[in-house]
Amino acid sequence: MQSTARSSSALVLVLAVAAMAAAAAAAQQLVPCMYIFGDSLVDNGNNNNLLSLARANYRPYGVDFSGGPPGRFTNGLTVVDMLADMLGFRPPLIPAYAAAQPSDLARGLNFASxxxxxxSETGNNLGRHYPLSEQVEHFKAAVRQMGPNASSPExxxxxIFYVGMGSNDYLNNYFMPNYYTTAQSYDPDxxxxxxxxxxxxxxAALHALGARKFAVAGVxxxxxxxxxxxxxxxxxxGGGGSGTAPPATAGTGVSISLGGVGLTIGGGGGAPANASMSSSRTGxxxxxxxxxxxxxxxRGLLAMVKRFNRGQKLPGSTFVFLDTVRAGRxxxxxxAAHGFTVLDRGCCGVGRNNGQITCLPMQQPCDDRSKYVFWDAFHPTEAANRIYAAMAFNSTSxxxxxxxxxxQLAAI
Structure with missing residues (x-):
């Protein structure tokens, strides 16, 4: 009987300690939840089971992300993984909507694709994916499943609602005149x-569902x-150039499938051969x-953020514009201060600058990923993502x- 009482007391103590630890962890979390919308820069596996060439659920993608689910278009963590960590979310990281459990909904979901x-037609050249409108519909469905407490406007x-869109609307649409007609119908403005x-x-649809704190990334x-x-x-x-810039989402040229894995070959996208060229920042x-x-x-995106912050159209909301161009520059x-020595080529890939074909299945990537800004033809390495996340989270400029x-947005 005494032994039973001692065991019961020990169990109560263990539960109390666990509860205190959970409370401490929750206290360190700056916001109750985080929802992510975007493209391959922040996708963490939503395309894994789609009939799509825009997938990264094979090695060497994720080579430095052991133990985690496949699907990230880099060697390790993405910008939003790191931002979630800075906000106090601890592993498991914000899950992909496609693989989420009911218990994940209220904590946060990644809808990026x-x-x-x-x-809506952007990226159709690569097969199935979820455009922004469909990602918003997925969030709407998640809100319905959460229940009144978790989904309350308060x-x-x-x-935090992180949204980063637009890169594919240029690489996988406007600058693919052989596949899309937008360049014939619109001038750049x-x-x-x-x-x-x-x-x-x-x-505005996200706002109507309760979103108020937005971090909007430029292209x-x-x-x-x-x-x-x-x-x-x-x-x-010529040979490989020496300059580079901040990352973009997967563009396309000619796409092929090898063993069920999508690969992208440069040549079909981008501007025509007579497009104007300029010197990059490193020559x-x-x-x-x-x-x-x-x-x-x-420029238009920044102006839109300023209009929204005036509160006339989306009252009660706060928008943050993340200048991706400035961050890359x-x-x-x-x-050199960050340890980067290779600025113009991918850590893995094929062809000039490792930029004509994305990482082949089981390809051996570069040995020291920390020295490369780019992981493949389109996406940054984890090392570069870490710099971008730190600037977005902490910069006072x-x-x-x-x-x-x-x-500061989290603290509002």
Missing amino acids: GAAGIR RLGRC AYAADLLQEYSRQL GEIGCIPYELARINTQQG GVCNDEINSAIAIYN ALVAGA AADAYPINIR
């Missing part, structure tokens, strides 16, 4: 305006990614036509995160 865009209004109008509608200078450098160098007959060349179009879009400028950073 490789090849996705703002326009609770969702304290959560009109196309950016059309994208932002649809973007605004989808953000990087995708005219300088290894894929574009490889195309320029091929057209010029190479970039596709200036693409970068100019991206600049128009980013800062990384290149401080490359409104030029990096406008008007406040993500840490």
Whole structure:
């Protein structure tokens, strides 16, 4: 009898300690939940079971992410993985919606999908994926499943909503004139305006479902990614360039399937051979036509964030604009200080700049991933993602995160 009492007391003590530990962990979590919308830069496995070439559920993708689920388009963690960690979320990380359990819904979900865009047809050249509108519908379904407490406007209004869209609307749409007609129907200004109008509608839909704290990422200078450098160098007959820029989502050329795994071969996307080129920040060349179009879009996105923050259309909301172009330029400028020595080619891949074909199944990647800015033709390494996440979360410059950073957004 005494032994039973002691056992019972011990169990109560263990449960009490566990409860205190859980409470301490919860106290360190800055927001109750986090929801992620985007493309392959932040997709963590939603495309794994789709009939799609935009998948990364094979090695060497995730080579430095042992023990975790496959599907990230990099060697390790993505920007949103790191932001979630900075916000106090601990492993398991925010799960992919496609693999989520009912218990995950209230804590956070990742709805991002490789090849996705703002326009519904964007990325169709790569097969099935979830465009932004469908990602928002998935969130709507999740809200219905959560129950009234978890999905209350008061609770969702304290959560972080990370949204990063637009790269594929250029790489896998506008600058693929042989597949899409948008370049014939819109000049760059009109196309950016059309994208932002649809973007605004989808953000308003999230607001109607309870979202209030938004971190909106701009599009990087995708005219300088290894894929574009490889195309320029091929057209010029030259060697690999020496400059690069911040990451972009998977673009496309000719796509093939090898053993059920999607691969992308450069050549079909990007600007035509007579596109204007400019010097990159470290002496190479970039596709200036693409970068100019991206600049128009980013200016419009920042203006949209400023309008939303005035509170007239989406009352009670706070939007943060993350300047991806500036973050990439800062990384290149401080490359040596961060230990980066390879700025213009992927850690794995095939062809010039490792940018003409994405990582082959079971391909041996570079030995020291920490020295590479790019993992493959389109996506950053975990080391680069860490720099981008730190800037978004901590930068005190409104030029990096406008008007406040993500840490400050969480505190509102």
